Amino acid sequence: MNKEILSKAAAEARGLAIDAVHACSSGHLGLPLGCAEIGATLFGELLSYNPEDPKWLNRDRFILSAGHGSMFIYSWLHLSGHAVSLEELKNFRKFHSITPGHPEYAETPGVEATTGPLGQGVGNAVGYALSGKKAAAKFNTADHTIFSQQIVALAGDGCLQEGVAREAISFAAHAGLDNLTLIYDSNDVTLDAMADKSQSEDVEAYFKAIGWNAVTVDGHCFDAVAKAYNDAKAAKNGKPSIIIAKTEIGRGIPQVAGTQKAHGEGGAGFAEEARAGLGLPAGSFHVSSEVREFFAGRTAELKKEYTAWEGTYAAWSGANPELAKELENGINNELGVDLIDSIPEFAADYADATRGAGGVVINEVAKQVPHLITGSADLFGSTKNYIKDGGDYSAADPTGRNVWYGIREHGMGSILNGIAYDGLFRASGATFLVFADYLRPSIRLAGLANLPVTYVFTHDSVGVGEDGPTHQPVETVSGLRVIPNLDVIRPADEEETAGAWAATLDRTCGPTALILSRQKLPSIELSAKERREGTVKGGYIAKKETATLETIIMATGSEVQHAIAAAAELGAGVRVVSMPCLERFDRQSCEYKESVLPAACTKRVAIEAGVSGLWYKYASTVLGIDRFGISAPGDLVMKELGMTADHVIAAVKGL
Numbered sequence: 001m002n003k004e005i006l007s008k009a010a011a012e013a014r015g016l017a018i019d020a021v022h023a024c025s026s027g028h029l030g031l032p033l034g035c036a037e038i039g040a041t042l043f044g045e046l047l048s049y050n051p052e053d054p055k056w057l058n059r060d061r062f063i064l065s066a067g068h069g070s071m072f073i074y075s076w077l078h079l080s081g082h083a084v085s086l087e088e089l090k091n092f093r094k095f096h097s098i099t100p101g102h103p104e105y106a107e108t109p110g111v112e113a114t115t116g117p118l119g120q121g122v123g124n125a126v127g128y129a130l131s132g133k134k135a136a137a138k139f140n141t142a143d144h145t146i147f148s149q150q151i152v153a154l155a156g157d158g159c160l161q162e163g164v165a166r167e168a169i170s171f172a173a174h175a176g177l178d179n180l181t182l183i184y185d186s187n188d189v190t191l192d193a194m195a196d197k198s199q200s201e202d203v204e205a206y207f208k209a210i211g212w213n214a215v216t217v218d219g220h221c222f223d224a225v226a227k228a229y230n231d232a233k234a235a236k237n238g239k240p241s242i243i244i245a246k247t248e249i250g251r252g253i254p255q256v257a258g259t260q261k262a263h264g265e266g267g268a269g270f271a272e273e274a275r276a277g278l279g280l281p282a283g284s285f286h287v288s289s290e291v292r293e294f295f296a297g298r299t300a301e302l303k304k305e306y307t308a309w310e311g312t313y314a315a316w317s318g319a320n321p322e323l324a325k326e327l328e329n330g331i332n333n334e335l336g337v338d339l340i341d342s343i344p345e346f347a348a349d350y351a352d353a354t355r356g357a358g359g360v361v362i363n364e365v366a367k368q369v370p371h372l373i374t375g376s377a378d379l380f381g382s383t384k385n386y387i388k389d390g391g392d393y394s395a396a397d398p399t400g401r402n403v404w405y406g407i408r409e410h411g412m413g414s415i416l417n418g419i420a421y422d423g424l425f426r427a428s429g430a431t432f433l434v435f436a437d438y439l440r441p442s443i444r445l446a447g448l449a450n451l452p453v454t455y456v457f458t459h460d461s462v463g464v465g466e467d468g469p470t471h472q473p474v475e476t477v478s479g480l481r482v483i484p485n486l487d488v489i490r491p492a493d494e495e496e497t498a499g500a501w502a503a504t505l506d507r508t509c510g511p512t513a514l515i516l517s518r519q520k521l522p523s524i525e526l527s528a529k530e531r532r533e534g535t536v537k538g539g540y541i542a543k544k545e546t547a548t549l550e551t552i553i554m555a556t557g558s559e560v561q562h563a564i565a566a567a568a569e570l571g572a573g574v575r576v577v578s579m580p581c582l583e584r585f586d587r588q589s590c591e592y593k594e595s596v597l598p599a600a601c602t603k604r605v606a607i608e609a610g611v612s613g614l615w616y617k618y619a620s621t622v623l624g625i626d627r628f629g630i631s632a633p634g635d636l637v638m639k640e641l642g643m644t645a646d647h648v649i650a651a652v653k654g655l
Contacts, residue, residue: 058148
């Protein structure tokens with residue numbers, strides 16, 4: 001280890017962070033300065049990567065969970081030769097730069113996850129580690145090892161205090177993710193105050209008790225950090241590892257170092273003095289030729305590893321063409337099949353809840369899409385999304401396609417995102433709809449990062465019945481619909497459910513939430529293909545008028561049956577439109593939308609067993625539930641709250 005050059009690189013990384021934050025008078029200096037030796041050791045000595053191919057399959061994945069310290073990752077990506085130029089460092093936090101305030105996936109080469117909301121990156125790293133374990137177990141052979149990557153995350157006190165991180169940490173230990181190393185920037189400071197204002201636990205004892213390897217080191221000592229990392233990587237004892245790195249926040253700016261004032265941009269006002277104290281020359285954004293040459297040499301050595309791996313991959317691919325095709329489909333987000341036509345049609349007399357239909361469909365899809373994996377927050381028996389014969393993921397068998405997350409909805413959400421970031425498997429997970437808000441921050445980030453995650457949310461309305469208002473999600477569907485880039489699909493029958501799965505797996509630019517019923521629903525009297533294709537489009541004519549169009553009734557899910565029954569009573573001029581996904585419908589062409597909802601027909605009624613507000617963009621009269629539910633049998637609750645054909649008839653007659 002060349003500690004002299006690593007020390008010089010650490011000083012220059014500190015200077016880059018100071019200069020970038022000073023230039024825009026905004027940002028967080030504490031972590032980039034406090035963890036500079038950690039960055040130098042990781043990028044200059046320990047991590048395996050190729051800056052010319054930042055998505056290399058066997059790279060080590062580094063996730064900055066404490067995303068507010070974004071200048072840490074930007075500085076080290078720049079120094080290590082990734083396509084993050086010095087000019088982009090100067091553009092830190094500026095419009096259209098690739099160095100935004102918090103790291104964003106697919107915006108900056110080398111950034112593995114969109115982080116910033118504290119704790120999410122820890123869960124993402126667990127997802128990456130799970131994906132890595134599955135990939136190694138599934139694709140490595142006796143003759144060829146193509147996956148051997150290590151997952152590394154850097155987190156702070158804020159990350160570890162958040163519940164989402166604790167859920168993911170607990171899961172990681174149980175799942176035996178010994179390819180995961182968490183580095184804890186333990187600087188005894190939070191944003192507002194010294195850390196002892198809000199925490200007093202023995203972190204090392206906690207992690208050991210929960211099933212992790214844990215060691216405490218001096219985070220400014222290159223040798224100590226390197227030894228701890230190498231020990232963690234070599235352990236392979238079925239336990240993830242945490243390195244508790246004791247650091248000084250804001251090191252390099254004496255006026256604020258070691259205090260909460262160092263967390264944000266406060267220290268940037270002392271930039272000139274700090275630069276001199278670090279031994280940097282006058283002028284900003286300095287990188288010495290010695291550091292440039294060191295990382296150029298490091299890249300050359302890493303590329304030898306990369307080239308050797310390419311040879312291994314070519315040999316593996318030639319020897320295992322079917323596995324190679326499956327892996328390529330996963331990487332390229334290709335299904336290799338048209339699910340609209342390939343999912344077997346349901347029998348004409350099929351009658352079940354859409355959660356039951358969903359269970360049938362996911363098992364048919366799993367046969368055709370081998371890189372699909374599923375999971376549930378301790379509710380497989382209720383959410384019905386278990387892949388039969390798929391095996392259960394465990395430390396002993398990472399090939400299992402069913403992941404038992406336990407009662408950890410938020411942890412599940414962040415782990416699903418990590419799997420999706422890794423891009424090898426299609427991730428899905430399930431719970432009751434009323435608990436969707438437990439993982440809402442992770443869903444929001446999936447939308448922001450364009451991750452193709454599938455959420456299976458069952459028990460979708462007051463039809464849940466006797467469990468009462470605590471379990472009747474009247475507001476949740478609309479609450480999900482307002483998240484940008486999230487498709488929310490609430491199918492009305494079994495064939496719409498098949499269409500919903502086809503839609504979500506065909507979508508590669510964002511997440512989808514499938515909203516499924518607990519109670520049985522009748523079938524719509526159209527062909528399976530019409531219902532499936534209509535669902536993919538988001539809305540379609542479920543019952544066409546047989547005379548001049550006078551009225552349109554719109555509905556989703558369990559309320560479509562009431563719309564159809566009402567139309568039968570109201571006469572030949574009534575059209576019923578099933579609208580399983582408002583977002584998909586809104587993306588259709590103007591011509592298609594006009595064919596379904598002609599502007600000339602202004603007499604429109606919508607019905608859905610949830611809050612009514614969002615429906616007024618389509619209808620002038622809305623039958624919804626703008627209150628909490630009732631503890632009683634589901635059909636009685638539906639009737640009491642106006643979810644019946646009779647109420648639809650009365651509403652239409654009252655137009």
